[in-house]
Amino acid sequence: MGQSSKILLDHGSGGRLSHSLVNDKMLPVFQNPVLACLNDGAEILIGNERLAFTTDSYVVDPIFFPGGNIGDLAINGTVNDLAVCGAIPLYLSVGMIIEEGFPVADLDAILYQMGVAARKAGILVVTGDTKVVPRGAADKIFINTSGIGKIPEGIEISGHNAKPGDQVILSGTLADHGIAILTQREGMVFDSPVISDTAALNHLVRQMLEMSSGIHVLRDPTRGGLGTTLNEIAAQSHVGIRIVENRIPVKPEVAALCELLGFDPLYIANEGKLVAMVNPDHADNVLSIMQKDELGKDACIIGEVVSGHEGQVFMQTRIGGTRIVDMLTGEQLPRIC
């Protein structure tokens, strides 16, 4: 938690303070082995059914941005958390907190996009709740989605399963979502604006899992970015992870904006990307499956899992050196999702 007596923006960054909030506050209170796994979703057993269960609140600012709005973001984000558990997303809940005075036309636009996203992902919204709070008690609209998925027999995907030798595959370019939000928020105007990558990854994941039994870990690098995600996996699996900077795809305009604004794309949120740790004998096959899908067409191998260096992520830089990639410390971009 750090020493602060107040909650800081950093506690919601997805980085180091977020982790200590979970580890120091939540786990002791709710102690149980399922929660303690700390995957993107919980794996629960009901009768003979293995299910994944996950929740996320969306507080993105602005609520409309190039490539989407808070509505499809809230559907896709939770679908993705289920998908990277290896689950087939089935059912969603939607809980909305709306500020008094919010335009009904904006709500319509958000709901419309949620409907489109849910149909595209093939998930049913089956239950919901709406609260309205007085003007000034919330900023426009917050949306929570919780999801349930079914984990097919034989699927064992977990942040704990990375093994030395595994190839690290990234499904596409980094930092598109975060930079889209930031430039929209700051009112930066470009001829061709950066577009958020918000998308549901479940169909891509389904193909990967159906065609290969060599996938050990799946994770979508959202808040905290790829750097934080890889650190989480390295810690959970007690392995090291080595990545190669010039293999990591970043769109030129995104790279330029990161440079200009002083951000490292490794720590910027993505909303339609995944990272996979794959048995080396299966890596080429998985890669070619991914590249055939629109959402994986830029997929590439960016590194590998190594023994030793337990819990550490390090990167071979463009200039040939090696640097440690730490978990995100501090908050780069509040309200990114």
Add this chain to the structure above:
Amino acid sequence: MGQSSKILLDHGSGGRLSHSLVNDKMLPVFQNPVLACLNDGAEILIGNERLAFTTDSYVVDPIFFPGGNIGDLAINGTVNDLAVCGAIPLYLSVGMIIEEGFPVADLDAILYQMGVAARKAGILVVTGDTKVVPRGAADKIFINTSGIGKIPEGIEISGHNAKPGDQVILSGTLADHGIAILTQREGMVFDSPVISDTAALNHLVRQMLEMSSGIHVLRDPTRGGLGTTLNEIAAQSHVGIRIVENRIPVKPEVAALCELLGFDPLYIANEGKLVAMVNPDHADNVLSIMQKDELGKDACIIGEVVSGHEGQVFMQTRIGGTRIVDMLTGEQLPRIC
């Protein structure tokens, strides 16, 4: 939705505008038969397992009140929504939106109470999410809980199942939660303050369902109060409901405050009460089971389901007349839960 181009507090009241928000906006966008049932939780089938799935966001103000805080309210409320579907509550998610600067000590107190409530209800918190928004973007803390429960074989509880002749049983006194919140919020000081009734009803419900096969409907009258809940059931089951005013238990101090403040206890939120529609041959048995439980000790039969008067609730008043009990229109008490 009414004609407003802006979202009003009434849209979150649980009453008429809330219903039109759901019916006019949500159902068309997410159209599917499960959502359209509009029970407190959705009944979903995964493999051979019948599950209940529900969500609620808690935005109560103040967050600490006599009898509880936003934390145990968020656990109990969702446990109750599962219980009144006839489900055994199993797993919860917790999504928190916290305002920057929120005191860590308050978060500790809230989490502590959540842990106590979860253990008491016998439910596991297995997944969570925390967002922190900048100062002024949210009022202190909002908590979403979503829950999954298992519906045992043979249980068929739904707002659609009320049958003419069914006895209407209320588990205890009305309006305690709403009046506790209101008096706390307004800074009213009393020798013995009104205490919120926040409590998990699942153990009470379990006993009722295990001992009787004659229970058709269960519902917890939260936002919108008993008046609105009975209207929902009357509409869903295409029946009339007749209640008798002087059988409805209200604590004297709560009744006095309602009188003083101009509130009708029929429309004030409860957070630890249920209403049951029970086959008349089973009603005495169910009542005596309920009265043996601490949370049902004041249970009583307050009326019955009638044929004709489809979708209507009417009440025999203390002075001997009869009046229509409509669904809540307008918002009495924002941020009550």
